[in-house]
Amino acid sequence: MIGDLLTGxxxxxxxxxxxxxxxxxxxxxxxxxxxxxxxxxxxEQTKPYLSGNDEPEKGAVHxxxxxxxxxxxxxxxxxxxxxxxxxxGVVNDYLAWFLIGVIVIFxxxxxx
Amino acid sequence: xxxxxxxxxxALLIGIALATILLKKNMIKMVMGLAMLEGAVNLFLVTLGYxxxxxxxxxxxxxxxxxxxxxxxxxLTLTNIVIGVATTxxxxxxxxxxxxxxxxxxxxxxxxxxx
Amino acid sequence: xxxxxxxxxxxxxxxxxxCAFLLPIIGRFLPQIRDAWIICASxxxxxxAVITAFTVYTKGTxxxxxxxxxxxxAAPIDSGGIPFRIIFTIDGFGAFMLLSAAIVSFAVVLYLVxxxxxxxxxxxxxALYLLLTAGIFGMVSTGDMxxxxxxxxxNSLAGAALVSYHRRGGIAAEGALKYLIxxxxxxxxxxxxxxxxxxxxxxxxxxxIASQMTLSTLNIIALVLxxxxxxxxxxxxxxxxxxxxxxxxxxxxxxxxxIVASQAGLYGLFRILFTLYGDTFNTVTLGWIIxxxxxxxxxxxxxxxxxxxxxxxxxxxxxxxxxxxMLLGVGVALAVLGDPVAMASYGQTAMEGGLFHIIxxxxxxxxxxxxxxxxxxxxxxxxxxKMGGLGHNMKWTMIFxxxxxxxxxxxxxxxxxxxxxxxxxxxxxxxxxxxxxAMVVSILTLASFMKVFHSMFMGPQLPEYAEVKEVPKLMIxxxxxxxxxxxxxxxxxxxxxxxxxxxxxxALINKGAYITAVLGGGL
Numbered sequence: 001m002i003g004d005l006l007t008g009x010x011x012x013x014x015x016x017x018x019x020x021x022x023x024x025x026x027x028x029x030x031x032x033x034x035x036x037x038x039x040x041x042x043x044e045q046t047k048p049y050l051s052g053n054d055e056p057e058k059g060a061v062h063x064x065x066x067x068x069x070x071x072x073x074x075x076x077x078x079x080x081x082x083x084x085x086x087x088x089g090v091v092n093d094y095l096a097w098f099l100i101g102v103i104v105i106f107x108x109x110x111x112x
Numbered sequence: 113x114x115x116x117x118x119x120x121x122x123a124l125l126i127g128i129a130l131a132t133i134l135l136k137k138n139m140i141k142m143v144m145g146l147a148m149l150e151g152a153v154n155l156f157l158v159t160l161g162y163x164x165x166x167x168x169x170x171x172x173x174x175x176x177x178x179x180x181x182x183x184x185x186x187x188l189t190l191t192n193i194v195i196g197v198a199t200t201x202x203x204x205x206x207x208x209x210x211x212x213x214x215x216x217x218x219x220x221x222x223x224x225x226x227x
Numbered sequence: 228x229x230x231x232x233x234x235x236x237x238x239x240x241x242x243x244x245x246c247a248f249l250l251p252i253i254g255r256f257l258p259q260i261r262d263a264w265i266i267c268a269s270x271x272x273x274x275x276a277v278i279t280a281f282t283v284y285t286k287g288t289x290x291x292x293x294x295x296x297x298x299x300x301a302a303p304i305d306s307g308g309i310p311f312r313i314i315f316t317i318d319g320f321g322a323f324m325l326l327s328a329a330i331v332s333f334a335v336v337l338y339l340v341x342x343x344x345x346x347x348x349x350x351x352x353x354a355l356y357l358l359l360t361a362g363i364f365g366m367v368s369t370g371d372m373x374x375x376x377x378x379x380x381x382n383s384l385a386g387a388a389l390v391s392y393h394r395r396g397g398i399a400a401e402g403a404l405k406y407l408i409x410x411x412x413x414x415x416x417x418x419x420x421x422x423x424x425x426x427x428x429x430x431x432x433x434x435x436i437a438s439q440m441t442l443s444t445l446n447i448i449a450l451v452l453x454x455x456x457x458x459x460x461x462x463x464x465x466x467x468x469x470x471x472x473x474x475x476x477x478x479x480x481x482x483x484x485x486i487v488a489s490q491a492g493l494y495g496l497f498r499i500l501f502t503l504y505g506d507t508f509n510t511v512t513l514g515w516i517i518x519x520x521x522x523x524x525x526x527x528x529x530x531x532x533x534x535x536x537x538x539x540x541x542x543x544x545x546x547x548x549x550x551x552x553m554l555l556g557v558g559v560a561l562a563v564l565g566d567p568v569a570m571a572s573y574g575q576t577a578m579e580g581g582l583f584h585i586i587x588x589x590x591x592x593x594x595x596x597x598x599x600x601x602x603x604x605x606x607x608x609x610x611x612x613k614m615g616g617l618g619h620n621m622k623w624t625m626i627f628x629x630x631x632x633x634x635x636x637x638x639x640x641x642x643x644x645x646x647x648x649x650x651x652x653x654x655x656x657x658x659x660x661x662x663x664x665a666m667v668v669s670i671l672t673l674a675s676f677m678k679v680f681h682s683m684f685m686g687p688q689l690p691e692y693a694e695v696k697e698v699p700k701l702m703i704x705x706x707x708x709x710x711x712x713x714x715x716x717x718x719x720x721x722x723x724x725x726x727x728x729x730x731x732x733x734a735l736i737n738k739g740a741y742i743t744a745v746l747g748g749g750l
Contacts, residue, residue, distance in 0.1 A: 005645055005720040007652045008576045014640045014718050058616070058687040065611025065682030066536040069674070073534045083531065087468060089226030090219050091142065091405050092134050094468040095412060098455065099130065101465055102416075105516055106451045112512045133412070139404070146411055153415050153422070160426045185425065188373055192418060195380045199411050202384060206391060206404040213397025222401055225472045 118159040125152035139207045139217040143200060150196040154189045161185035235279045236291040236315040239325075239364050243272045247357035254350025262340045265353040269336040272360055276329035279368075283322035284730060288744040290370070291315045310432050316370030316745055319730030320582070324367040324494050326727065327586040328487050330712060331593045332360045338597050338705035339480040341698075342604050352392060359385040359484060366491040370745060372421045372431045375495060379417060379460070382488045383410035390477040390485070399476040406473035409466075413456035420449035420456075434745035437503050437738060450508075453499050454516070460492030463554055464523040467547045471531075474543035479600020480705075482539065483593035486546055490585055493550070497557055497735060505738040506565050514562025517554050522661060524551030525668045532675050536611050538599055541679060542592070545635065548668060549588045555665065556581025556650045559657045564736070573653040578732040579724055580649030586727075587642040587716060591634035594709040598628040601698040601706075602683060611682045618684035620695045625684045627706045632680055634713050636673035642713055645720035 004011040039046070048055060055061075073080060086093075129152055132145030161182035167174065169183040211217050214224075231238065246268035254261055283289055292312040317325070339356070343349055362381035369375050387410070391403030421431070423445050428436050440446065459466035470489070474482045500513065528548025535541040560578035563569040601624045602617060603609050618625045634641035637648075647669060655662035697703075716723050734740065 002718060003721040005648075005724060007649050008573055009652045009656070012639075012645065012648055012720070014720070017639045059689055062615040062686035062689065063682070065538075065614070065678060068678045068682060069533050072674075076530075079530070080534065083527070084534075087226060087471075087531065089223035089472070090137075091408055092137065092219055094405065094409055094466075095133050097465045097468065098409070098412065098459060099134070101458075102451060102455045105454060106448070108516060109447055109451060109512060112509075142408065146408065149412070149415055153418050156419065157422050160422055184431070185422075188418075188422075188425075191373075191377060195377070195384075195414075198384055199380070199407065202388060203404065203407055203411075206387075206400045206407065209391070209394065209400040210397055210404065213394070213400070224398055225402055225405075225475065 115164070118155065118162075122152050122156045122159065125149075125155065137219045139210070139219060139222075140204075142219070143203050143207065146203070147196065147200055150192070150199075154192055154196075157185045157189045157192070232282075234291075235275060235282065236289060236317060236368055237293065238275050239272075239279060239315075239368060240361050242275060243268065243357045243361035243364070246271075247354045247361070250354040250357070251350045258350075261350060261353070265357070266336055266340060268357060269333050269360065272357070272364070273329035273333040276325045276364055279317060280322035280325045280329075283317050283319065284726070288316065288318040288734075288741070290745050291317075309430065310435065310745065313374055314370045314432065314745065315368045316433070316741070317368045318741060318744065319732075319734035320494065320498070321367045321734075323582065323586065323727055323731040324491065325364065327589045328360070328363045328367065328491070330708070331487050331589050332363070332484055334593065334705045334708040335480040335483050335597070336705075337708070338483075338600070338702045339478075341701035342478070342480060342600065346393070348392070352389070355385050355389050356481075356484070359389065359488065363484075363488050363491050367494050370433050372424065372433060372436070374431075376414065376417050376421055379492070379495070380414050382491065383407065383414060383460075386410075386481075386485050386488055387473075389481045390473050392481070393476075393478055395476065402472040402476035405469045409459060409469040413459045416452045416456040420452040423449045432745070433498070433503060434742045437505065438742045438746065440504060440507050442508050446504075447508075450499075450504060450513075454496065454513075457492050457496035457499070458520060458554075460489060461496060461550055461554075462489050462524075462547050463520050463550050464527045464547065467524065467528070470547055471540050471543035474546065475537055475540035479539070479596050479603065482543070482600075483596045486592050486596075487589050489546075489550070490589060493553060493585065500561060501564075501735040502738050502741050510564040511562050514558050514560075514564070517558030517561055518661065521551040521554030521556075521558055522664055524548060524554060525665065526551075529668050529671045529675065533671065533678075538609055538611055538614075538679060538683070539596070539603075541611075541675065542595055542599060545672065545675070546588075546592055548672065549584070549592065549635070551668075552647070552650055552665065553581045553584050553588070555654060555661065556584060559654050559661075560732075560736070563657070569657075570736070573656040575732060575736075576649050577653035577657070578735065579728045580646050580653060582731050582735075583646040583649065583720075583724060583728045587634070587646050587713075590709050590712045590716070591631045591641070591643060594627060594706060594713060595631040595635065597702070597706050597709070598624050598631060601702055604702075605695050605698060606692060611679065614683045615692075616684075616686045616688040617692060617695065619688040620692065621684075621697050623697060623703055624706075627710055628684065629680065630710055630713060632676035634717070636676055637669050638673070640714075640717045642716035642720070645717060645724075649724075 002015045004013045125148060129145050129149035132148065133142055136142055136145065163179045163181050166179040166181040169180040207217060210222055214222055216222060253264055292314045294312055343352065358381060362378050362385060365378040366375060366382060369378065387403045387407035390406060391399045393399055424436055425431055427445060428439050430436060462470040474485065477485065525548050528544050528551060532541050532544035535544065556577045560574045563574040606614065608614060634643040637643045651662050651665060654665065
C-alpha cells in the first residue's frame with residue numbers, strides 16, 4: 001500500500017520513516033519508564049531551579065515573538081536596511097515595480 | 113498613416129494613464145488614471161475590428177458584397193466596459209471608506225500596512 | 228441522470244452562481260436556513276468538481292461546447308474547422324487544480340460558518356464566496372482566452388470585496404484597495420495581450436491560437452505582458468507587494484481560499500507558457516526567467532517573513548516564498564523542454580515536483596491560516612508580541628498548527644517533504660546552486676515557524692489568556708479535512724504522483740495532445 005516515490009535519483013518510502021520513528025519512540029519510552037515515580041506534587045520538588053533565585057512572574061518569563069531572531073536580523077542589517085524600505089506601502093511604487101518588471105523581461109527576451 | 117491614427121491614440125492614452133497612475137498620489141486621481149487605462153484598452157479592442165469601408169455587422173437587408181466590421185471585438189469591449197464599471201465602483205467605495213476612517217486620500221499617508 | 232453527467236462542466240459554474248444569487252433572498256426571508264444552504268451549496272459545487280476531475284482522469288480530456296448538442300465536436304463540420312462556441316477544455320492539469328480548489332473551498336466553508344456567526348452582512352459575504360468559488364472553477368476549466376479574462380476579473384473583484392469585509396478601522400479597506408488596483412492593472416494587460424493575439428489569428432480559442440502560433444514581435448510583447456500579469460496574480464517577486472497587504476487583513480478563511488485563487492493565476496501562466504506558446508520560442512531563456520523569478524520569490528519571501536510581528540503577514544510572506552518553489556520546479560522543466568534526454572531524466576520529475584507542490588501548498592497553507600484564524604478568533608490579538616502560552620488552553624489548534632508548520636518546512640512524513648524532495652533532486656541535476664538556495668530557504672522557513680509556534684503556543688499560561696477556550700467544533704472539522712489530506716498525501720506520495728500529478732505534467736508537456744483533443748485529429 002505504501003509504495004516508493006521514485007525521484008529519478010533515489011527513492012523515498014514513508015514506511016522507512018515510520019519504522020524508524022516507532023523504534024525511536026520505543027527507546028524513549030523505555031528510558032522514561034526508568035525514572036523516579038515517587039515525588040510530591042506542589043511542593044519544592046516540582047518548582048524550576050534557578051540557582052536559588054525567585055521564579056519571575058509568568059508574563060516576564062515568556063520571550064515575545066518580535067525579539068526572537070534578533071541576532072539574525074542584526075547580522076543581516078545591511079540587507080534588511082535596503083529591503084524593508086522597498087516594501088513601502090505606497091501603491092504607486094507597486095505599479096512602478098510592475099512596469100520595471102515588464103521592461104526588464106522584454107529586454108531579456110529580445111536580447112538573448 | 114490615417115489608418116494608424118487610432119493606434120497612435122491608444123499608445124498616447126496608455127502613456128498618459130500610466131503616468132497618472134505612477135505619479136499622482138491622490139487616490140481619486142489614481143482611480144481616474146485606471147479608468148483612462150481601461151478606456152485605452154477598449155479603444156484598442158474596437159479598432160482591431162475595423163475594416164476599411166465596412167458596414168455594421170447586421171445580416172438583415174445588408175447590401176451585397178459589402179465588408180462588415182468584426183462583431184466579436186465589440187462583444188469583448190462591452191464585457192470589458194461592464195467589468196470596468198464594477199471595478200471602478202468597488203474602488204471608489206473603498207476610497208470612501210478609507211477617507212472616512214483615515215481622514216486622508218493621500219497615498220503617502222495611508223501607509224499603515226507597510227514592510 | 229445522463230443529462231447531468233453530459234453537462235458536468237456547465238454545472239461546475241452554474242451551481243455556485245445560482246446558489247450565490249439566491250443567497251440574499253434567503254437571507255432576507257428565511258435566515259434560519261442560510262448556514263445550511265451555504266454548506267449544501269459548497270458541498271454540491273465541490274462534489275461536481277471532484278466528479279469532473281475523476282471523469283477526466285479515467286476518460287481523458289473533456290471538451291464541452293456551450294450550447295451545442297451533447298457529443299458534438301467543438302469544431303462543427305460545416306464551419307471549416309473553426310470552433311465558434313465558447314468551450315471548456317478540462318485536461319489533466321485542469322482536473323488537478325479543480326481537485327485542490329474543491330477540497331479547500333469546502334473545508335473553509337465549514338470554518339467560516341462558525342467563525343462568522345456573530346457578524347453582520349452574512350448573506351452578501353457567502354454570496355461573494357460562492358462567486359469566488361465559481362471564478363476559480365471557471366478559470367481552470369476554460370479553453371477560451373477571453374473567458375479566462377472574465378473569470379480572472381471575477382476572481383479579483385470577489386476577492387477584493389471579501390478581503391475588505393471586516394473593516395477594523397479602515398485597514399482592511401486599505402489592503403483591499405491596493406490588491407484591487409494592482410490586479411486591475413494586471414487584468415487590463417492580459418486583455419491587451421488577448422487583443423493582440425486576436426488581431427493576428429482571428430480566434431479566441433486557445434487550441435486554434437496554439438496551433439498557429441509563430442514567433443513575432445507582437446507575440447513576444449503579448450507573452451511578456453501575460454507572464455508579468457499572471458506572475459503578479461500568483462504573488463511572485465517583484466510583483467508581490469500587494470499580496471501580504473491583502474492577505475494579512477482578510478478574514479482568515481478567506482485568505483485560505485485566496486491562496487487557491489492565486490494558484491489559479493499560476494495555472495494560467497503555465498497554460499500560456501506550455502500550451503499556447505510551447506516550443507515556438509527559445510525555451511531556455513524563458514525557463515531561466517521563470518527560474519530567476521522563482522528564486523527571488525523564495526529568498527525575498529522568507530527573509531521578509533523572519534522579522535515580522537504580525538502573524539498573518541508572516542504567513543502571507545511564506546505564501547510568496549512557497550510560490551517560488553513552484554516556479555522553480557516548472558521553470559526547470561520549461562528550460563529543458565526542447566531537450567528530450569534531459570527531459571526524461573530530470574525534467575519530468577521537476578515538473579511533477581512543482582505541480583505536486585501546488586496542491587500541497589493549498590492544503591498546508593490553508594490549514595495554517597485556519598489555525599491562526601482560530602487563535603485570533605479567541606484572543607482578538609494578531610501581534611506575536613502579545614501572545615503566549617496558548618497551548619495550555621487550545622490543544623487541538625496547537626496540534627493542527629504543528630502539523631501545518633512541519634509540513635511547510637518539509638519534514639517527513641508530511642506532504643511538503645515529498646514534493647520538496649522531488650524539486651531538490653531534479654533541480655540539483657540541472658544546476659546545483661539553485662538546489663542549495665532552495666534548501667537554505669527551507670531551513671529558514673523552519674526557523675520562522677519555530678518562532679511562531681513558540682511565541683504563540685509554548686511557555687507558561689499567561690494571566691490574560693486564562694479563560695480562553697477551544698474553538699467551536701465546526702472550525703475544528705474544517706481543519707480536520709485539510710489535515711487528512713496533509714497526512715494522507717505524505718504517507719502515500721507515490722499513489723498521488725502516479726495518478727494525479729503525472730497526468731497533469733504530461734498534459735502540460737504535450738502541446739499536441741491539447742490541440743488534438745479540441746480540434747480533432749492532427750495539427
